[in-house]
Every structure is written in C-alpha cells, then in structure tokens.
Amino acid sequence: MLLTLTASCLKSMLVPAGRAKKAKLDLLDLPAYTRETLGLSGFNLSTDLLAGANRSRLEAIRERADRASCSCLLLIEPEAQNFGAKDDRAALAAAERMSRVIDAAQILGCSAASMRVVATDDDESLVKVASRLRPIMERAEKLDINLVLSPDKGLTQRPERVTELLKKVGGFRIGTYPDFETAAGQKDPVAYLHRLTPYASAVCASTVKFIAAGKSAKADTPLEHLSAKGAAHETYELRPLIEAVISVGYDGPLALDYRGAGDVAVGLALSRDMMLAALGADEEEDDDDDLGLEEEEEEAAPGEGDEE
Numbered sequence: 014m015l016l017t018l019t020a021s022c023l024k025s026m027l028v029p030a031g032r033a034k035k036a037k038l039d040l041l042d043l044p045a046y047t048r049e050t051l052g053l054s055g056f057n058l059s060t061d062l063l064a065g066a067n068r069s070r071l072e073a074i075r076e077r078a079d080r081a082s083c084s085c086l087l088l089i090e091p092e093a094q095n096f097g098a099k100d101d102r103a104a105l106a107a108a109e110r111m112s113r114v115i116d117a118a119q120i121l122g123c124s125a126a127s128m129r130v131v132a133t134d135d136d137e138s139l140v141k142v143a144s145r146l147r148p149i150m151e152r153a154e155k156l157d158i159n160l161v162l163s164p165d166k167g168l169t170q171r172p173e174r175v176t177e178l179l180k181k182v183g184g185f186r187i188g189t190y191p192d193f194e195t196a197a198g199q200k201d202p203v204a205y206l207h208r209l210t211p212y213a214s215a216v217c218a219s220t221v222k223f224i225a226a227g228k229s230a231k232a233d234t235p236l237e238h239l240s241a242k243g244a245a246h247e248t249y250e251l252r253p254l255i256e257a258v259i260s261v262g263y264d265g266p267l268a269l270d271y272r273g274a275g276d277v278a279v280g281l282a283l284s285r286d287m288m289l290a291a292l293g294a295d296e297e298e299d300d301d302d303d304l305g306l307e308e309e310e311e312e313a314a315p316g317e318g319d320e321e
Contacts, residue, residue: 143181182282241286
C-alpha cells in the first residue's frame with residue numbers, strides 16, 4: 014500500500030506568505046521534496062494550489078514528478094460544487110468547473126479527480142445530482158480519469174446514500190475518496206469505512222493531534238520532540254481505521270494529511286511512521302531478517318555440495 018502526500022497541508026510552504034513574492038517551496042520542487050524529504054511515494058494536489066497555472070505549468074509539474082519518480086495521483090477540488098441546485102445555471106457552472114478540473118487532472122498525469130457535492134438529502138436531489146454528474150463522468154471516462162466523491166453534509170453524509178448515488182450515476186470510473194477524520198466523526202467509523210472503501214481510488218489518512226504516550230509522558234511535550242514509538246494520535250485511534258480499509262481488500266494509496274498545529278513536516282513524519290507500523294512494516298522487516306538469506310547464498314556457492 015502506497016503512502017502519499019496531500020499537498021494542501023503544506024499550503025503555508027507552497028503559497029507566498031504576506032507580501033513575499035516567492036513561496037518557501039515551489040510546486041515544481043514538490044515531487045522531489047515528497048520523495049526525498051518526506052519519504053512518500055506520490056502526492057495529491059488541490060486546485061487552490063494551482064491558481065493562475067496554465068497548461069505549460071501543469072506539464073512542467075508532471076515532468077518534474079516523472080523525473081522524481083513521484084507522481085501526482087489525485088487532483089482535489091476543495092470547493093463543494095452545487096450539483097443539487099434548483100437553478101440550472103448554478104448546476105451548469107458546477108459542471109463546467111469539474112470539466113476543467115478533470116482536464117487539469119489529465120494534464121498532470123493523475124488517475125483521479127475528487128469533488129464534493131452540494132445537495133439536500135432527499136430522493137429528488139439524488140436523481141437530479143446523478144443526472145447532472147453523468148456527462149462529467151463520461152468526460153472523465155474518455156480521459157481515463159476516475160471521478161471520486163468526498164462525502165460531505167447533506168446528500169453524501171450517509172455512506173448508504175453515497176453508494177446509492179454511485180449506482181445511479183453508473184460507470185466504472187465513479188468512486189469515493191473516504192477520509193479518516195470524517196469517518197471518526199461517525200457513530201461507527203469502522204462500518205463507515207467498510208461501506209465506502211470498496212469504491213475508493215484513494216483514502217485520505219488524515220491526522221490531527223499527536224501527544225506523548227506512556228506512563229512517564231508529559232502532556233506538554235512539543236510535537237518536534239515526539240517519535241512514533243513514544244507518541245499516540247489523541248484525536249482518534251488510527252489502527253482501527255487502517256485495519257478497516259485493509260479488511261475490505263483495499264491496497265491503493267493512503268494519502269497523509271496532517272491537519273494539526275506545529276511543524277507540518279514533523280506531523281507528516283509521525284503520521285507516516287504510525288501508518289507503517291499499523292500496516293505491519295516492522296513485522297515484515299523482522300521476518301526478512303529471520304530468513305537467513307545471506308547464509309543460504311554462501312552455502313549454495315557454485316560447485317559446493319554437488320553430488321557426483
């Protein structure tokens with residue numbers, strides 16, 4: 014399972030602060046930073062980070078991503094789109110916006126584009142939204158892009174409504190983009206993820222607040238002084254959520270998104286290490302050590318032990 018970056022959590026680095034002309038980190042350098050500094054295997058962009066970008070800028074980001082072996086996998090539209098509007102003009106504006114997002118996703122080399130839907134939770138809205146999403150879905154299919162829905166309040170708040178909407182829209186490239194923090198706010202987070210993850214092209218492994226763990230832990234320990242083995246995620250337990258997505262056979266990207274205070278790079282490092290521990294990376298490494306591969310290679314040297 015790939016661990017990737019949700020670049021929006023680095024917005025303070027990627028967008029110039031105040032009157033500054035340059036950002037701390039240029040988008041062109043994001044792929045290399047993601048791979049080399051954060052130790053992650055890909056990244057998701059949000060459209061607000063691409064304000065003013067033209068086609069050549071998007072192509073340059075894709076080229077740098079290819080060079081760094083760190084692809085942009087998902088383009089996120091953070092503004093909820095009013096596909097449930099009574100006014101057809103508002104719905105048309107939403108459709109035009111998502112068409113542009115899908116085009117940008119294709120130029121960037123993404124496999125998916127994410128969106129949220131504004132609509133009330135009733136049967137009339139369900140039918141209306143589904144009919145308005147079909148042309149967007151058709152465009153996405155032509156460009157080999159998956160269109161994934163991030164659950165939001167209203168029509169897509171309940172997982173059963175989301176799956177019903179997916180079936181109404183139809184097609185193989187309509188899916189979901191579940192979020193750990195959203196799941197944690199549900200009555201049964203595990204059941205919530207069980208319902209949505211089978212349709213997911215990516216899962217947002219969001220984290221919020223880390224604290225020191227253990228009997229001698231101090232409550233005011235700064236984020237920068239924590240390590241994965243001596244810390245816990247206070248906001249909600251991560252392991253049950255990770256196990257929930259694994260249990261339904263999901264093996265796609267887990268997109269890290271640190272939303273808490275303090276140094277974002279440190280928060281992402283803690284998130285990464287805790288995810289790896291929950292995924293059993295430590296056990297796999299121990300198993301490899303126990304195989305004695307080096308000894309076997311030495312014993313099996315050419316000509317040794319052959320019977321005549």
